[in-house]
């Protein structure tokens with residue numbers, strides 16, 4: 001059986017977990033928590049980068065990205081449903097890339113706080129990443145994607161956007177909600193259509209100053 005190494009707050013891991021549920025593949029992948037900060041965690045032998053999500057195949061080869069999951073032999077046919085054909089494909093790929101970028105910028109901000117003492121942090125760097133997040137959110141507020149009618153209707157763009165917003169709820173106290181009302185309504189509708197989104201929620205856990213390097 002394939003194994004997914006991830007951690008509950010990981011937005012990239014959540015993408016894969018949601019996809020497994022949406023595609024009816026949950027029974028084909030065992031989910032095992034990983035701690036990227038722990039050198040003794042077997043994660044680093046499974047994925048030399050020590051990053052999650054890591055998909056460990058039965059043949060013991062592993063990969064680190066959600067796109068790799070879409071391409072495994074057992075799931076690529078099912079995953080095709082997340083990527084519409086024709087003209088509808090471009091906006092879905094664009095939304096996925098933008099929402100992935102919001103997550104990347106958010107994670108860099110979290111790591112700046114987690115791995116550096118206050119005196120070594122660079123406010124300009126934080127502002128640079130925050131601006132990427134804000135421009136991405138503004139794009140989605142102004143161009144809110146169609147609300148999926150049901151889990152079967154979800155595409156990779158919507159899936160990734162929901163996980164990005166969910167991560168901002170966990171790590172940034174949901175501040176985005178105050179200034180992006182259309183996105184708030186969109187996420188509520190997404191959650192109503194996709195029960196697995198509720199099932200994969202974790203409580204808000206903003207990163208405290210000088211937090212020990214633990215989970216992402």
Ligand SMILES: N[C@@H](CCC(=O)N[C@@H](CS)C(=O)NCC(=O)O)C(=O)O
Pocket residue numbers: 010011012013036049050051052053064065066067107216
């Ligand atoms: N591009 C990767 C990003 C994965 C990623 O950034 N994962 C974070 C946790 S959410 C991680 O593993 N961080 C630990 C590290 O960078 O060492 C993907 O799409 O899966």
